Amino acid sequence: MVALLCTAQFIVVLDATIVAIALPAMQRSLHMATADLQWVLSAYTLAFAGFLVLAGRLADLHGRRRVFMAGMVLFTVASLACGLSRSGPVLIAARTIQGLGAAAVAPAALAAITAAIPDGPARRRALGVWTAAAAGGGAAGWLLGGVLTEQAGWPWVFLVNVPIGVAAVALAPLLVPETTAGGPGRRLDVAGAATVTLSLALLVYGLTRAQVDGLAAPAAIGAVAAALALLAVFVRIEARAPDPLLPAALLRADGLAGANVAAAAVTGSTSPAMLLCVLELQGARGLSPLHAGALFAPFNLAVISGSLLGPRVARAVGPGVAMAAGLAGVGAGVLGLLAAAGAHAAPAWFLPAFAGMGVSLGCASVASTAAGTAAVGAACEGVASALLNTAAQVGAALGIGVLVSLAAAAGQGVAFVGAAVVALAGAATALRASQAPS
Secondary structure, three states: OHHHHHHHHHHHHHHHHHHHHHHHHHHHHHOOOHHHHHHHHHHHHHHHHHOHHHHHHHHHHHOHHHHHHHHHHHHHHHHHHHHHOOOHHHHHHHHHHHHHHHHHHHHHHHHHHHHHOOOOHHHHHHHHHHHHHHHHHHHHHHHHHHHHHHHOOOOHHHHOHHHHHHHHHHHHHHHOOOOOOOOOOOOOOHHHHHHHHHHHHHHHHHHHHHHHHOOOOHHHHHHHHHHHHHHHHHHHHHHHOOOOOOOHHHHOOOOHHHHHHHHHHHHHHHHHHHHHHHHHHHHHOOOOHHHHHHHOHHHHHHHHHHHHHHHHHHHHHOHHHHHHHHHHHHHHHHHHHHHHHHOOOOHHHHHHHHHHHHHHHHHHHHHHHHHHHHOOOHHHHHHHHHHHHHHHHHHHHHHHHHHHHHHHHHOHHHHHHHHHHHHHHHHHHHHHHHHOOO
16 A cells, blocks of 8 residues: 555656656757746646645545545546647646646545554654655656656656556555545535635746746736735635634644645755756756766665655654754755855766755655654544645745746855755754744
8 A cells, every 4th residue: 555655656746857857858849938838847836736735635525545546547647648748738738637636646645644554663664655755756857857858758757657647546446445534514615725725826826937037027926925815815714614624723733833844945945956956967067868867866866765764863863853954964965066066066076965965855854744744633634744745845836936036146056055045944943843842
């Protein structure tokens, strides 16, 4: 069961990054304008982040396995459509549907694991494998994207998902037990779900426009402002709802806020740093997709190693300290990348920083996942899982939107420093939360 669900999480996270290195090939093949090319990435992230909380609640109420399978069918069919696309608009539309499927898969799969495995060493091991799959998927995209694009063509960054998705749908009824947290009187908070989904989608859209058009772009500012206004409306709806989407007790749960801050800080620091490295290696250095992707291999292995080591670290020093230490290591790794890029060093000089950042990312991610899922009861595991995934997606969108725009305006060195500051600020917040009285 754990292997199946972790494989599914690997591919839905993989698809957020595997496309990046293939973008130039897609642009040439589909004759896409540069402004439209960004939406191949952003359409997926927008749908993925926007619908996570709604999907997590649906999984709690209507069955984790059922929502997982529905999401996997949607993701697989959309992956096939992406690979067969012959125009930019069709590809972007298929990517949006793919993101909706991913939004259903991720929280349902994590909630299925935590519901099936009681708290203890077995669950900690399962969460370590889960986080290795999630963090490894994001990291492996940089490598696999280069290999598949150069050796098989860009459609295969999508088509590779199809046999995995078909196998997951076929095996889920045999391996994954059905669990729910429903009961008499429990129903979906439709008004809350609509407002929070639209708010998250507008937030990611605004951050995407900031990356494309600059931080002062009216579309970016307007979308973010509208997102914040809808978030305020959502808070008022939840205060009055008989069965709220996000109960107040859930948001006050010890450890949940710190875990979500850490999840956002991890992706908010590493995603822009890795994208800047892709631009540096393929753009300024002129490396091929395969050569550039191969340089990320130590990062991929380090992320998996750190994720498997993470449960021991969290058990020895506590999740809060483990999150803080991991984020501090991420900050140090980002500064190492800055040194390698700023000195115009040979590509091999990036490898130590990749390795250190990868191990630290894995440790921090495991600790935040364990702390976030342990903070809530069984009735809200789907929503808690969705919050962690949402924090990671919004963190990545915010980091890329702000820091890549900053790199264009003030230079990549400033953006690398900004990514390190995000990681270190997250470390300080996680440490403070772990020391606060319960």
